[in-house]
Amino acid sequence: MKEIGKRLKYLREGIGVSQEKLAKMLGTTQSSINRYEKGQTEMPIELFRKYADLFDVSLDYIFGRADVPEGKLYNYHPDLPPDKEEMRRFLEMCFEPGTPANMKLKESLFRIMDEKEED
Numbered sequence: 772m773k774e775i776g777k778r779l780k781y782l783r784e785g786i787g788v789s790q791e792k793l794a795k796m797l798g799t800t801q802s803s804i805n806r807y808e809k810g811q812t813e814m815p816i817e818l819f820r821k822y823a824d825l826f827d828v829s830l831d832y833i834f835g836r837a838d839v840p841e842g843k844l845y846n847y848h849p850d851l852p853p854d855k856e857e858m859r860r861f862l863e864m865c866f867e868p869g870t871p872a873n874m875k876l877k878e879s880l881f882r883i884m885d886e887k888e889e890d
Contacts, residue, residue, distance in 0.1 A: 774835040776810035782826045782833075783808070797821050858884060 783793050783804075790804040797804075797818060806812040823830050828840040862880055 772810035772813065774810075775814075775833060776808045778833050778835065779804075779814075779822065780808040782822065782828065786826070796825065855884070 783790065788796070789801075790808070791801040794801045794804045798821075799818065803812075803814075807814045807818075819830060819833060822828075822833060826840070829837060831837040832840045859881065862877055862884075865877075
């Protein structure tokens, strides 16, 4: 917990804000921020997410699992299902219905998938 607290403090000081101001930004109290930074108490998971979003860092960085703020410990490369219809169903599930940007991206992926099969 001490390592996490050091990272939280480093992030806060990196943008030059006080514990009080950060607490307001995250919807918590200054005393809570102080305890988290000193490693005296565990922080709720939702607050970890808020930190990661606010400071644009990975949770791996906050937890001390990576030394680069945007770093990750692993790269996941799933095997693509061999069945074309199964892949289409998977892509359908990945995108929120009715969102124009998502529709365009989904259509591009379908087109790429079809072109790849033709090769």
